[in-house]
Amino acid sequence: MSRPGAPHRAPATQLASLAVLGDVGRPATLTVPDLRDGWKQHRAEVVFDCATSGPQHHVFEGPLLREVALASYPLFDTRRRKDRSRFALAVSGGDGHHTVLAWAEIDADFGDAPVLLATRLDDEDLDAAGSQLVVPVDRCGARYIGAITRVWVGAWPGAR
Template sequence: MGGEVGKPYTLTLADLRKLPQTSAAVKFTSAKGDQEHTYQGVPLHEVLKTAEPRFDQSKKNGQLRGVVAATGGGDYRAVFAWAELDPGFSKSQILLAVSEDGVPFDDAAGPRLVVPQDTKGRRYVSELNQLWVGVVDPVVDGAK
């Protein structure tokens, strides 16, 4: 876990299994058709706040300028606005899943990012290997 954080760190699937778990029953459409699963895991927000994201507190709601990029196997990547995963702004709960339908993921494969509110599974990131936290300001301000 890196980017604009005060405490970058590495977390394994075994580490995630030791943290308090929650579950989410999901339905989504994928390239394989309609899917219905129950995932067990840790809320993404809980893991990210441990890294102490650095948002500009001099800006009103500075964390709303935050983004999170999740990268998985095959360099697959999905990007989220901070407000999508912060329970102070959203009722959604994005998970770092450690199992699907009661079957643990293989340690070598890593966790899966699960987005229960999505109707399509395209932002589900399998074999998650990197989380990056940043802000949009350099991109937006540089685009003027």
């Protein structure tokens, strides 16, 4: 609480960050501006069904999840498709939601889905709110994870 007559100072804006970790050679902690400045931004105009509020129409921008994950050097042989296909990505959000994707879903040699780590939603920066997972190929919005805190990349248990 400020004293009477003292100028009001707004709290410094905290930048949300996410950790890329797991079976990777270079774990990283990235803010939304890091994601915006370090990778090519892709745009996705999506419509997905939300169980609580019906159809959602949004425009997201951000780097491809595949490119961000590859920058952390997953511990697989990039030349061997079967080695890559045993990997998964587990994404955790600040609101307690989680989802899992197979590496093959986002790999250019397999599904090549343009999954994003959004840095902008409907022309608004997500710097303070945190990045959002965007799965444009999904009809359902359950894998649209907000306020991402962690992306774990690793071999499926038992496939090591």
